[in-house]
Amino acid sequence: MTGGQTISANEITMQGIGVTTGVAIGPVFVLLAEDERPAERDISEPEVYREIARFEEALIATRKQLHEIQRQVSQKIGEESASIFDAHLLVVDDRALVEEVIRGLGSQRKNAETVLRVVADRYAQALASVEDDYLRERAADVRDVTRRILRNLSGHKTGETISTLSQPSILIARDLAPSDTAMLSREKIVGFATDLGSPTSHTAIMARALGIPAVVGLHDVSARVRKGDTVMLDGSRGTLLINPTKEHCEQFGRAEATRATIRTELTSLRNAPAETRDGYNVILSANIESSGDIPHVLEHGANGVGLFRTEYLYLSRNLLPTENDQAEIYAEVAAKLSPAQVIIRTLDLGGDKFVSQIKTPAELNPFMGWRAIRFCLAQPDIFKAQLRAILRASVNLNIKIMYPMISNLDEVLRANAMLDECKMELRGSGIPFNDGIEVGVMIEVPSAALTANLIAPHVSFFSIGTNDLVQYTLAVDRVNERIAYLYEPTHPAILKLIKNTIDIGHEHGIWTGICGEMAANPIMAPLLIGLGVDELSVSPPAVPAVKDVIRKVTFARAERLAAIAIASENGATVMELCRETVREIAPEVLELVG
Ligand code: PEP
Ligand code: MG
Numbered sequence: 022m023t024g025g026q027t028i029s030a031n032e033i034t035m036q037g038i039g040v041t042t043g044v045a046i047g048p049v050f051v052l053l054a055e056d057e058r059p060a061e062r063d064i065s066e067p068e069v070y071r072e073i074a075r076f077e078e079a080l081i082a083t084r085k086q087l088h089e090i091q092r093q094v095s096q097k098i099g100e101e102s103a104s105i106f107d108a109h110l111l112v113v114d115d116r117a118l119v120e121e122v123i124r125g126l127g128s129q130r131k132n133a134e135t136v137l138r139v140v141a142d143r144y145a146q147a148l149a150s151v152e153d154d155y156l157r158e159r160a161a162d163v164r165d166v167t168r169r170i171l172r173n174l175s176g177h178k179t180g181e182t183i184s185t186l187s188q189p190s191i192l193i194a195r196d197l198a199p200s201d202t203a204m205l206s207r208e209k210i211v212g213f214a215t216d217l218g219s220p221t222s223h224t225a226i227m228a229r230a231l232g233i234p235a236v237v238g239l240h241d242v243s244a245r246v247r248k249g250d251t252v253m254l255d256g257s258r259g260t261l262l263i264n265p266t267k268e269h270c271e272q273f274g275r276a277e278a279t280r281a282t283i284r285t286e287l288t289s290l291r292n293a294p295a296e297t298r299d300g301y302n303v304i305l306s307a308n309i310e311s312s313g314d315i316p317h318v319l320e321h322g323a324n325g326v327g328l329f330r331t332e333y334l335y336l337s338r339n340l341l342p343t344e345n346d347q348a349e350i351y352a353e354v355a356a357k358l359s360p361a362q363v364i365i366r367t368l369d370l371g372g373d374k375f376v377s378q379i380k381t382p383a384e385l386n387p388f389m390g391w392r393a394i395r396f397c398l399a400q401p402d403i404f405k406a407q408l409r410a411i412l413r414a415s416v417n418l419n420i421k422i423m424y425p426m427i428s429n430l431d432e433v434l435r436a437n438a439m440l441d442e443c444k445m446e447l448r449g450s451g452i453p454f455n456d457g458i459e460v461g462v463m464i465e466v467p468s469a470a471l472t473a474n475l476i477a478p479h480v481s482f483f484s485i486g487t488n489d490l491v492q493y494t495l496a497v498d499r500v501n502e503r504i505a506y507l508y509e510p511t512h513p514a515i516l517k518l519i520k521n522t523i524d525i526g527h528e529h530g531i532w533t534g535i536c537g538e539m540a541a542n543p544i545m546a547p548l549l550i551g552l553g554v555d556e557l558s559v560s561p562p563a564v565p566a567v568k569d570v571i572r573k574v575t576f577a578r579a580e581r582l583a584a585i586a587i588a589s590e591n592g593a594t595v596m597e598l599c600r601e602t603v604r605e606i607a608p609e610v611l612e613l614v615g
Contacts, residue, residue, distance in 0.1 A: 031264045037214065037239035038505060039259030040225035042562070042613060044277040045212025045234040046253040046270065049246045050190035051175040052197075060195060060216050060241040062132040072126050075247070076133040079173040083166065084113050086173075108159065112166040118144055132244050134174050141167040175243070191252045195243045198373075202227040212254050214261050216243050219508065221488040221538050222500040223373050228256075229541070229560040230310055230317075236261050238502030257615040283609045287565035291322035295557075295568045297550065301576035304556040305568055306361070308536055312350050315357045317561035322568065325361030325419070327484065327558025328536040329354065331407065332369050335376045341403075347410035355418035362419040364461065364484065364558075365411050367404065367436075369393040369425040373500055379403070388492065388499070393426035398435055408443045412454035421459045423484060428466040430475045437479060465489035465537070470518040477529035483522055484558070487537025491515055509592035510539040511599070516552065516587045523553045534558055543610045544599045546570040551583025566610050573606040 064072055091106040112118070118140060125136040141163055148160035192205070192213035202224045205213070210233065218224055218237030228235040234256035246252060246263055253273055254261045257280070262269055295305035307323035309315070310333035318326065334342045334350065342350075355363040370376060371392025384390040397404035411422055424436050437460065447454050464470050465486030473483065487510050492499040494514055497507045509515070519535070526533040534556030539545055541559035543566040549557065550571065559567055582602055586595040604611055 032266050032269065033245060033263040035239050035242055035245070035261045035263070037236040037242070037259045037261060038218070038220055038502065039256045039615065040218075040220050040235050040237055041229045041233060041256035042280065043212075043232070043234035043256050044253065044273050045191060045256070046251065046265075046273075047189055047191045047211050049193050049248075049250045049252050050186060050210075051243060051246060052192055052194040060244040061135045062241045062244045064126075064130050064132055066130070069127050069130070072133045073123055075174060076122060076126070076137065079133070079170050080113055080119065082173040083170050084110065086169065087113065087166075108162045109166050109169075112159075112163050113170075118163075134171055134244060137167060137170060137174075173248075175246075175248075191254065193243050193246050193252070197224045202231070205231065205233065207231065207233065212252075212256070214239055214242050214252070214254055216240055217500070217502055219500050219502050219505045221491070221508070226308075226488075226538065226560070227310065229562065230308070230314060232317075232562050238505055240502070257613070280613055283613050284565070286609075287569055290565055290568050290572070291320075293322070293568065293572065295324070295571045297571060297574055297576045297579065299575040299577060301550065301579075303550060303554065303571055304534070305564060305571070306364075306534075306556060306558045307561045307564065308541075308558050309354070309561070312354050312357075314561060315354060318358065321561040321564040323559075323561055323564045325358050326354065326363040327534055327556055328423070329363060329365045330369065331366060332374050332376075335368070335370065335378065336374065341376075341378045344406040344410045344413075347407060348413040351411055351414035351420065352418060355414060355420045358419075360419055362421055364421045364423050366423045366425055366463070367394070367407055367411075368397055370396055388489075394424050394432050394436060395426065398432065398439075401439060404436075405439055405443050408440050409447060412440075412443055412447055412458065413452060415455035415458050416453050417455075420455070421461060421481070423461045423463060423482075425463045425486070426465060426489070427462045427469050427476065429468060430472065430479070433462060433476055433479050461531075463489075463536070464518075464522050464533075465493070467494045467518060470522050473522045473525040474529075477525055477531055480531065482531050483526050483533040484556070485519055485522055485533065485535045485537065487515070487519075487535060487539035490518060490537065491539075494518060509596075510537075510542075510545070511548075511586070511592035511595035513587065513589060513592070513595070515592075516548075516583075516595070519549075519554075520552050520583075520587060523555075527553065532556060541567065543567045543570045543607070543614060544596075544603050547574045547579040547582050547602050547606075548586055548595070548599050550574065550576065551579035551581070551586075553583075566613055570603055570607045570610055574602070578602070 087106050087109050121140045122137050125140060129136055145160040145163040148156055186209045189209060189211045192210045194215050196215050196217040212234040214236045216239055225237055234254055236254045236256060236259050239261060250263055252263055253265045255273060295303045304324050306325045306327035307318040308328040309326050310330050351365055371390060372388045381391060414420055427433055459481035461480050461482035461484060462476060463486045464483045488499055491508055491510050495507060495512055497504050523533045532555035535549055535554055536558035540557040541563035546567050582598060586598060589595050
């Protein structure tokens, strides 16, 4: 169950969705975006007094901060400027507003954040609509002060940012954008938990790559934690404990110690091939977001890179990376992993990944909108700069190109035509490149999986993006935690699309990989091998467990499992069959992933 909670004494247990392995413990640091609405939470009758006390404490803290700011402004700029804060202090001391919130807590039985927000919004709107200029300006004061009180309620100290944190903490947020996650410092943030999110959101994928224990889909954790709370989370099982008891800390610690021992044992597989007991070889490669991931690729024993998500080069800087910047990075990555292959996926912006440097219109349905190859084909300057950069980096290195979100043959042909133009331009300028560079496509839209026979003659490989394939086939938004229970990679429809893609690929003499999160779940490895997959590409920390399972299964058994799975009526049965297989052949892996 997700979003459940149990309370004992001071400890609160919440169940969300675990997205990484590992346990983390630490003080909370709540990140509340400026314009963010804190989660709404119902409170019980006995909690009303606690909420009133919390609200009063936040008012006291706000008043203190405002006096301090006023003092500093007065010293630095002058008394006149400091008097602006008199108006702010008037809002904090406005008993009519304060009492309305207190009454609301009793009558509406909602958390202080929700009641304050509603009351303050009404005040601000009323002030904003009056004729008098002075009163109209007070609307902004009400909004400003409300934001400050909300921050104090959440425990987010004003002025405190991740970079100024004094001790390693657990980040709690309503949601995190992939770009926020990409910037998280491992020294300051030892784990994170969010109200929203799902296992295949790009934030979860980033957390896995960074190896930060994380739990998402907790519904209202950002409204439950308080200033001074300690949180312990288990990223494998999706459990989060607020103010855990000593006994639970020890229990978690013991479970984590067992997993750490298993992880250490699996490091012995670093140089072993990903080969089944009866000799079926799989290329087990890594998904990366930047050149900084290379040490993890090597450390975990992956064979090259099956998916380089290049959009993170755009997400993590202020200016767009130039063609030169990109060429350097691609060559650096491929040189460090040579002779293994590095598959560079062209820009997959849109969906849940946006960059401030490129303004795109807001869309109602961004995952089905102007995303990935659709965006690139409409922005030839950006697309061709990337293609030229990849070509330039490809000299004497094992680099391949992959287009994301292909939904029809025409897109492949148009992208290939642009690639040919780039080759001509480089040739014209006498710049060397690998003319025979291989090009593949991601199969992540059902129409592409169903027409793989049309696409195959124009490409050298397929890589199945199950994260998107599942969301588009089952009509389940991959980042919506409310419908996460419908997000089933083992659904018979998905297995049929995977099988069709692999079989068509083989008929045309091309290989098929899987680079979605389904490939990173070691429990699925026998099934995917049985379906005939040639390559699996996973986040570096997932490599050892997947390799362990591959090495303990036989292809014959995997084929039997796949045949039964594909004829099954539902995804839950398939999942259970997969678990049973792994329980038998590699029980230590179940211990690891839960
Ligand atoms: C996928 O969709 O499975 C995939 C690997 O791409 P992304 O997660 O970046 O959309
Ligand atoms: Mg995708």
